[in-house]
Amino acid sequence: MRPWTIGPAAAAMLGLAAPVAAAPHPQAEAQALDLGKAAIALRSVRGPGNATPQVAALYKAALVAGGWTDADVAITPVDDTAYLIATWRGSDPKLKPLIVSGHIDVVEAKPADWRRDPFTPVVEGGYLYGRGATDMKLDGTTAVAALIELRREGFRPRRSIVIEFSGDEETVMKTSGLIAEKLNNAELVLNIDGGGGVLDETTGKPLYWTWQGAEKTYADFELNVTNPGGHSSAPRRDNAIVQLAGALGRIGAYHFTPEINPVTRAYFTEAAKYEAPATAAAMRAFAANPADPAAIATLTANYELVGMIGTTCVATMVSGGHALNALPQRATANINCRIFPGHQPADIMAELQRVAAEPAVAFKDVTEGAVPNDASPLRPDFVAAVTKGLAKVYPGVPVFPAQSPGASDSMWFRYHHVPSYGASPFFIKGSDDFSHGLNEREPIANIGPAIDYYLSVFTDLSR
Secondary structure (H helix, E strand, C coil), rough: CCCCCCCHHHHHCCCCCCCCCCCHHHHHHHHHHCCCCHHHHCCCCCCCCCCHHHHHHHHHHHHHHHHCCCCHHEEEECCCEEEEEEEEEECCCCCCCEEEEECCCCCCCHHHCCCCCCCCCEECEEECCCCCCCCCCHHHHHHHHHHHHHHHCCCCCCCEEEEEEEECCCCCHHHHHHHHHCCCCCCCCEECCCCCEEECCCCCEEEEEEEEEEEEEEEEEEEEEEEECCECCCCCCCHHHHHHHHHHHHCCCCCCCCCCCCCHHHHHHHHHHHCHHHHHHHHHHHHHHCCCCHHHHHCCCCCCCCCCCCHHHHEEEEEEEECCCCCEEEEEEEEEEEEEECCEEEEHHHHHHHCCCCCEEEEEEECCCCCCCCCCCCCCHHHHHHHHHHHHHHHCCCCEEEEECCCHHHHHHHHCCCCEEECCCCCCHHHHCCCCCCEEEEEEEHHHHHHHHHHHHHHHHHH
């Protein structure tokens, strides 16, 4: 048995069900892991020494060796990073392309804090360790290997398949916006940096798999109060800190009107099957009636679910004053919002101004690297393709949509009215998910099933 091949016994040891009736693709599986390890070894972090362009070059070399021409794989430098767009031209140029989307940058990792060097990939106990193992270098290299395998097997797409990797998704998303602008004529986007499967914490068996059909809009609003100040021994009614504090208190106590859309309704209905009785009952009640006060109270009290039922805004930074013995001339705070799809940031800021009820507070939108976006439609062709692909390797595992409280590259495509769906085939336990954290790791038992899933989905959506 090859050391990189995960058979049924090893998969069972990890708690990840072995693929059912799936043909092995040893060359693709080996390439996915080897490329993943090579990519992790490159420190693709924004700032001095950013190796993101080298990761792009690594992926390009693999694609060119797999049958793409040099001209078909473009690497575009942007500031200290770069992005990659590779095109496999379809036989029918009239069809809009299928986009496979990911990113090749990672968040910072300080070696002194890790048990292993974050940029030295290690395979141990069935896991690949290293920064980017989960988010999302192994998933990206598995998709690359699957496309190369599809070409090796002689498949010819009718619809062009474009695989692209942004270079700053974890920070300012400048390349993400540039890519979406360039590819805004796409039919749909498979974002392999979203969605995914959940493993049972006790048995390790697959519980369910979700695809991401929507995400909330990120926004930052700066609140400022200024006044003349003065000597602290002669206090005035218009104290900048007190005025700001009152506004922040009212905002902190405020709850936006709960909302639901087709994606979150389906999620609450299906995910309720895996929750404790009280939470499950609230999820079902909210799906039936988003104005149900008891359901709202239960879900609002659950930090994992409160973001699913509407817009949330929280104070994240505050500063004020300039001397211990002086009245403050300025007080400033930041309110971070995650806006439910369908709303514009300007409308949310106006709502916050009404809630603050303090004329002295000036509001300013200081958001960077985010744009508003609506939920993607529940397209039958996409749903059928991913459901079929997952059933090939994990038959019987429930499949349903979910909405992300955070931001991904899908935001930029949805902004251009291109349907985008998070659709990673990787499964993980919640307790094993260390993306953005210490000692990040990913079960390598995911690789084989993911190759088969990608082969099926890429084929169905590019015919």
